[in-house]
Amino acid sequence: MGTPEQRTTVTRLAGMNPEQVDMRTLVIIGSSTTRVVRRGDGTAVLTLRHHG
Numbered sequence: 001m002g003t004p005e006q007r008t009t010v011t012r013l014a015g016m017n018p019e020q021v022d023m024r025t026l027v028i029i030g031s032s033t034t035r036v037v038r039r040g041d042g043t044a045v046l047t048l049r050h051h052g
Contacts, residue, residue, distance in 0.1 A: 010043050
């Protein structure tokens with residue numbers, strides 16, 4: 001779904017290019033437990049939760 005111009009970029013916050021961000025941008029910030037893994041043809045971003 002979405003528009004032909006829509007895309008997903010996974011990067012570290014320090015490596016983010018502010019020129020690519022506008023009012024229609026959703027930025028999701030992970031935590032110290034967030035991991036990026038390859039899955040099939042794409043990339044998944046996972047944050048494990050610890051319940052104590």
